[in-house]
Amino acid sequence: MSRLSRWLTIRVLLLLSSLLAGFAVQASSSGWQQAKHIKAELVSEYRTVAAGQQFAVLLHFEPDPGWHTYWQNPGDSGLATSISWQLPAGVQTGNISWPTPQSFLIPPLVNYGYAGQTLLLTELTVPADYAADSLTINADVDWLVCEEICIPADASFELTLNVAGQSEPAASQQPLFAKARQALPLATGAVGDYAISGGAFSAELHEQLPEPPVAFFVASTELVDHAAAQQLVPQQNGWLLQQAINTYFSSAPQQVEVVLVDAAGQGYSVNLQYRQQPAEQGGSTEILLTGGILNNSNNNSNLWLILLMAAGGGLILNLMPCVFPVLSLKALSIAGNSQQRQQQRHDALFYTAGVVLSFLALAGLLIALRAAGNAIGWGFHLQSTLLVGLLAYLLLALGLSLSGLVQFGLGLMNAGGDLTVKSGGKGSFFTGVLAVIVASPCTAPFMGTALGYAVTQSPQVALLVFAALGLGMALPFLLLAYIPALARLLPKPGAWMETLKQLLAWPLYLSAVWLVWVFGRQTGIDAMALLLVGMVALSAALWLWGRVQLGAGWFNRLAALGLVLLAVITLWQVSSQQAALSSNPQPGQSTAQHWQSWSAEKLSELRRQGKPVLVNMTADWCITCLVNEQVALNTERSKAALTEYDVSYLKGDWTRRDSAITAYLQQYQRDGVPLYVLYWPGQPPQVLPQILTPDTLRQTFESLSQQ
Template identity: 55%
Template sequence: MTRWLLAALAALLLSPAVKAVDESDLLPIDEAFALTATAPERGRIEFTWKIADGYYLYKHRMGVQAVDGFKTNPLELPAGIAYTDEFFGDVETYRESVTAVQTGAAADGITTLQFRVKYQGCADVGVCYPPHTKTVTVDLPSASATGALDAITGGNRGDVLAGTDPARAAGGLPLPEHQAFRFEAIVDTPERLLLRFTPAPGYYLYRDRTTLQLEANGVQAGEIQWPAATPHRDEHFGDVQVFFEPVDAPLPLVRTATTALPATLRITFQGCQTDGICYPPMTRVVALDLPAGGTAAPVQDEAPRETPPTRAATPLWLALLLALGGGVVLNLMPCVLPVLSLKALTLAQGGPNARRSAVWYTLGVLASFAAVGGIALALRQAGLALGWGFQLQQPGVIAALALVMVAIGLSLSGVVSFGASLAGAGQSLTEKSGPAGDFFTGVLAVVVASPCTAPFMGTALAFAFTSSPAIAILVFLMLGLGLALPFLLIGFVPALAARLPKPGAWMDTLKQVLAFPMYLTAVWLLWVLAKQRGADAIGLVLVGAVLLGLGLWWWEKARWGRLLPRLLAGLVVLAALWPVLAVQRMPTPERAAVAEEGVVAYSAEKLEQLRRDGRVVFVNMTADWCVSCKANERTVLGRQPFRDALEAAGAVYMKGDWTDVDPAITAFLESHGAVGVPLYVVYARNGGEPEVLPTILTQGMVDDALAKAAR
């Protein structure tokens, strides 16, 4: 039936060319014209049709369109068979098989491409198919594989790209790549090469899409010393620096061997025809004879420009001391204060109850620090780059914490009494706090402490993540001990406990007042969740909060009643947890980047380009859940003096958002030995090692760093 309908539709569209046939005479279009697409190179896609016997394709009805990520040149089709068609007139057709070649340039980082392929054909029995469009997906080879092919072929893929010989240039057609872009490597001195690029008239070369590798024993290549380039707006790569004229670029050599020796230079570059095609990356291999001479440099292992700190940089005793101090300072951070305020209710009671509460709270803190640190270490060992605060990049964790804060707030407000559970808020303030409640308060304090980075925690955490697992866990335990230390002192030092106010009626009022920081913390967590998963996630968690309130209220009403109402109330509470699972599975919403005035969004490529241009760059790695980050932005980075300092230094302000998982930002953090945010890095105008600023900023500190970088 399908074949009959297809034949009937073709008859309506192309009636002059159609004859009466039986439906069994016509193949489905995918069998008549079997299409496959492959990419032997990143800049060359081949579309091949295997055409069944008795069928043919029209050349003029074939076309290819890239969906995205690929800058295309005109489609290359071989000559067809001349044919006078009843409907189209004089045309060219293909039988048996045909391959169309689409050349161009794939964007960096792209591994697959999609193309919309259009074609139309007929059967010899007298039926023509309607025009057909098919979307195909093509896997691209890596850039290294393309470079290897260049080395094998001698860099002469331009003949394939242009599809003709150099004589075609007279008609304005693209030149082969070895004629469009000539390259020479000249030995200038024993310690310097001269790289000569000669684009043909009407062609230009990208400055920042050039990489090279020098193969020689005892010789390393420095950085290419480019002359001034021409700014150019490119439809594929955006604002770039290019060369329209021949250019000589010195390449310094660092020698540890001063004898004469052979060398091989492998260089890859890319360019385009002005208002024409863009060539794939081209690799040239040049054999050189380096003369004797030069100054021997001391032999050392090649190291990356930015080396993260190692264990040798910080002694163990200092890392433990800094961890202890960082944990103590965490008690003053705003993200921890709402949870710690609950302990005031227990500590105010004094006596043995306070000592027991302090011990159980400390155990909860230590166990949680060890668990969070152990998970982070295990995931990093498995190849996942995660830092301090990684749990708050998970929407499910954010949603669960928001509901916990709501539950604690309802308890403090008197809606429900948890007895000896949760944070130890019982039915009356004169009852003893249970071990489970104190332990849970310690757990909660550690989880919400992630957004805050104390001034001393950065070095200690960096030390932990570069040490053995046993030493790393010891560092995490010292952080926990520091966080719990004030409560241990109050619980076990009578003189300190005696300074606390005596229990009384005021505690009931304090209990109710402390509910509001919990509600505000829940609001803040929902705001973070909105940044991660959008408004739909907020709606789900708010529904969960309402169900949680209903279930806890119902449970409290049925506390001393029949079993069935308590079971139903428990089911309502369990239903309130469903949004936690739902938001964790929600995809990250597609949202347009919000452009801040005077702020450049972080990308490794843009940062490298700015450094090559000799610009001062201030990089701010932040996250919406990072309270320390927001405090710095409000007190320093968001104020006019900071903008004035940027302008005086001619600096670019670059910001990276780590609110959600972002491998590029994680890699940047790791390259500077940071294990979380905030991270502030200042790059100087004249290159050299960047300066990493402390996690707590002052305006004077920022002014000094920018002024130093601008010299």
């Protein structure tokens, strides 16, 4: 062989050796896969393994700056990374060993996860009788990466390792695995137990840690309220940990992992055993618990904020068109007593009692029905056609009284309208009751947030929120009665009061028209016509009763009672046929409408097709819903945006009770409408604000289409 031939042979062998060595090194990693705002790889601690060996692989994440993934308990939102393994027969895999997490504060939420480089270790065990000369590891991984928005993603990884009589570490990967193990919380061997007491998670750690902890993370997802303040109280031989329980807490696991973190960021893993009865804690439990309600600054501040929002919602209700006409009755009464300070205060207190007790009664009914398993929501009483019709009758009767057709005060009418228009405590009290019945569907933004919070809390907290709502609604009358400067602004009684009384009848008539329209939407135009017949009969009865008050004979009295009976029977018959009537299609509905009726199946089908979908949950008795549709959803600008971005628009009608819509609302922690949810391909569902502007849809579509 010539010198040149030998030289070429050596060069080729060296090149082949280099390629084989490079392949062997690469065998310890699957290679990077890039997704939006993050890249990932699957890495092995060994490039050659042996039968019977236990070794580690890790999922290596590198998110973009400002983005993060999640711990096994993601906190208030988010999703933990999951790995589905496909391994040769006999190869066993353990659970993910989670590094010590950190908190991400997104007020009012708290999430747990990892920013920057993230290393998730998993131990694999090769059986002793494994005979193949290679080991192929396949992993399907799902994760969620978040900044201000969250992007779910998945990837499949494949890694093939050599199998030989002796294992060989992947030298280049050892620093990465060392870093991964350093990030794990230390297993201290400490023992402890926990209990659920007084609305709080309360745990005792029976040993000291190397350094005092400053925070802790509970691995169980629905055990503690993640946003609530934590208490870490040193004990003689350990630590007392306390935090409010989670809103969705249902049962305590027998064992739960808790990771405690010291000031340097070092984590310590402790497994706590559940105990049925809390151990004696001296007086330390009172640090957090007072009368069964968690007493920490963060929880108190949240509750006070919710109570303030509830009171603000009640105050706003006074301005709603379905409430003001009823309240005007009481304003008229106060104006009539402007010279009688004691009587004003007396009336204001009784009115407040009527409002607050009515809200508490409705809250109690809601809580009781929920406890019995009924899926209902706030405003549910106007889903009853019978009650809607009766309210229409009542408002018509009150309007006719203000117009001077009849003066309530005798006989049958004492049971209804006279309770609201008569002076004194009884009239004030029942005016408050009537105001609440008519007011509750007009859910303002502050009220919706407070109610959504209330129905997920304990009955005591829920009742407190509803009481605050009632106090806010009654506040104007309390101010008029107890602040002389405001009371003096009211004009003196005079002839103008009769004119004002008659003028105030017209808002009541308009409110009755609104209720008739709701009734028609619930049952159909034929049923609405019958309701109008009943209202005409009621009007005739009141006219006859007015003649009786002026001295007319017994025939007028008998005819009036007969007409009232006719009105009641008509309403009863229409309501009893609701199911049959509601099954008929609504006549006059446009065939060119830009929306489709919502159903869970329709939504699922559109999402499977990869189409963007806007869901609007509405009801005809929801004033906010109707305003939003006129201002932001049914405009030509919004219709053009829906067409331009090919967004399917689904509308769910909750005017009549619908268990499927109620279940959908509860998915988003809502107990009332409106609810607007936008499903954009590749993005998690986005809940839009309760108050929409003319540009909300277009701006939202533009933002999501650019991501």
